[in-house]
Amino acid sequence: MKPFHCAAVDLGATSGRVILGTWARRRLTLREVHRFPNAFHSLGGHDYWDLAGLWAEVRTGLARARDAAGGKLTSVGVCTWGVDYALVDRTGRLVFPVHAYRDTRTAPLVARLRRGAYRRIYALTGLPDYPYNSSLQLQEVLGRFPTLTRLAARCLFLPDYFNFLLSGRMENEISICSHSQLLDVHKDNWSRAALAHFGVPARWFSRPLHSPARLGPVRGLPGFEQVQVIAVPGHDTACAFAAMPADPAGGDLYLSTGTWSLLGCESDRPVLGEEARELKISNERMGDGRYRPLRSCLGLWLLEQTLPAFRTRPHDRAGWRRLIAAATAAPAPRMLLDVSDSALFNPPDMRTAIDAQLLRRESRPPRTLPGYVRLICASLARSHAEGARIFSRLTGRRFRRILMVGGGAKNALLCQATAEATGLPVHALQLEGTAVGNLANQLVGLGAVPSLRAFRADFAQRLTATIYRPHPRS
Numbered sequence: 468m469k470p471f472h473c474a475a476v477d478l479g480a481t482s483g484r485v486i487l488g489t490w491a492r493r494r495l496t497l498r499e500v501h502r503f504p505n506a507f508h509s510l511g512g513h514d515y516w517d518l519a520g521l522w523a524e525v526r527t528g529l530a531r532a533r534d535a536a537g538g539k540l541t542s543v544g545v546c547t548w549g550v551d552y553a554l555v556d557r558t559g560r561l562v563f564p565v566h567a568y569r570d571t572r573t574a575p576l577v578a579r580l581r582r583g584a585y586r587r588i589y590a591l592t593g594l595p596d597y598p599y600n601s602s603l604q605l606q607e608v609l610g611r612f613p614t615l616t617r618l619a620a621r622c623l624f625l626p627d628y629f630n631f632l633l634s635g636r637m638e639n640e641i642s643i644c645s646h647s648q649l650l651d652v653h654k655d656n657w658s659r660a661a662l663a664h665f666g667v668p669a670r671w672f673s674r675p676l677h678s679p680a681r682l683g684p685v686r687g688l689p690g691f692e693q694v695q696v697i698a699v700p701g702h703d704t705a706c707a708f709a710a711m712p713a714d715p716a717g718g719d720l721y722l723s724t725g726t727w728s729l730l731g732c733e734s735d736r737p738v739l740g741e742e743a744r745e746l747k748i749s750n751e752r753m754g755d756g757r758y759r760p761l762r763s764c765l766g767l768w769l770l771e772q773t774l775p776a777f778r779t780r781p782h783d784r785a786g787w788r789r790l791i792a793a794a795t796a797a798p799a800p801r802m803l804l805d806v807s808d809s810a811l812f813n814p815p816d817m818r819t820a821i822d823a824q825l826l827r828r829e830s831r832p833p834r835t836l837p838g839y840v841r842l843i844c845a846s847l848a849r850s851h852a853e854g855a856r857i858f859s860r861l862t863g864r865r866f867r868r869i870l871m872v873g874g875g876a877k878n879a880l881l882c883q884a885t886a887e888a889t890g891l892p893v894h895a896l897q898l899e900g901t902a903v904g905n906l907a908n909q910l911v912g913l914g915a916v917p918s919l920r921a922f923r924a925d926f927a928q929r930l931t932a933t934i935y936r937p938h939p940r941s
């Protein structure tokens with residue numbers, strides 16, 4: 468059988484990449500062909516993404532993928548961070564700049580939601596009161612610019628928008644829709660009541676597509692007409708979860724660590740109720756509509772944003788290794804950070820915000836970069852442990868291990884701290900989880916692999932994981 472060459476476009480909030488995956492003789496080989504930084508920009512007190520810049524990077528990456536595949540690129544799939552969206556007219560023209568989810572403009576609305584309809588909205592959608600949900604973002608712009616209801620014909624979440632640029636088709640894919648707080652938690656469709664509550668026109672959305680789904684050949688880029696556009700799970704976290712070499716018996720917790728730390732599991736049922744709402748369980752979806760209840764916490768964003776405060780920040784792998792070693796040797800922090808503190812969400816200066824939280828609680832801030840790394844890793848590990856306990860309690864399942872992917876899986880201090888705090892072995896998988904999930908879905912969409920389950924079973928055999936075990940408690 469001839470090889471399949473698939474390009475995974477994986478756009479993260481702080482960096483993007485295009486990875487060429489080649490599937491031949493039931494083996495997937497990955498080659499990163501393009502990596503670029505990403506950041507939102509502030510203008511007049513608000514935060515926006517540079518979509519034209521991202522699209523230019525996607526085009527560069529695809530050209531490199533095609534060259535690396537000897538001109539024979541089979542398909543492309545796009546996944547991105549969650550919640551952000553493009554409002555477009557019937558022809559696909561942007562009618563409003565694309566806001567970045569860290570814009571704090573929804574603060575008054577989230578406060579109002581918490582005082583009022585939150586209980587009902589959680590029961591309808593299974594999504595917690597994150598201030599960055601698309602629901603509140605849309606409610607804010609529509610409140611401010613009501614004519615948008617007439618100007619825009621469609622709301623495309625970012626992966627949907629890139630799929631449109633590539634294929635000319637406007638579709639909404641289910642995994643990315645599920646982070647909007649507008650989907651009905653019991654159906655694979657929109658919640659009319661939630662849409663009405665936030666004042667969002669139902670006609671802006673199409674019935675969510677299950678993924679993988681073929682959208683047809685590339686139309687928007689000359690020279691790529693032979694390449695198929697596959698709608699993969701558009702939400703990067705859904706792709707990361709899809710890549711997990713999961714035990715079919717369900718004994719695995721998944722942890723995707725990058726800018727965010729996302730801990731959860733896969734389930735045929737949502738996890739709902741009073742306690743789930745209070746503990747902020749987010750019932751997001753896999754591409755096939757099944758649930759991936761998870762808890763999210765700020766993640767390595769805390770570290771990424773602290774680094775600029777230090778001249779000694781690492782610039783290469785060896786530098787990172789030295790920093791992690793120094794952090795491991797640093798004294799254990801006396802007090803951990805509350806990583807759910809909204810003051811850490813988008814502060815002008817992260818180090819100052821961390822120090823302020825510690826000082827408020829009468830604890831002394833670290834003085835060195837290794838000290839901050841140690842503090843951040845230990846605080847994230849505690850949050851992972853809380854999550855693990857909550858999931859065991861609310862699902863009644865006994866989890867045996869944590870499968871970890873993403874940047875944090877390369878951080879031995881974070882992995883070991885997570886094993887200690889949870890009491891569970893952490894299997895740190897050295898794979899580009901999001902890209903692998905994206906590619907796996909393309910292969911299923913192309914018919915090269917029968918199912919995700921088959922991909923996982925096959926793929927899992929070949930994976931090497933570094934296992935971090937908790938020390939026996941005395």
Ligand code: LFR
Pocket residue numbers: 479480547548549550551568702703704726727729763
């Ligand atoms: C991770 C992620 C998370 C989502 C956050 C904001 O990249 O997609 O799943 O909660 O970004 O969109």
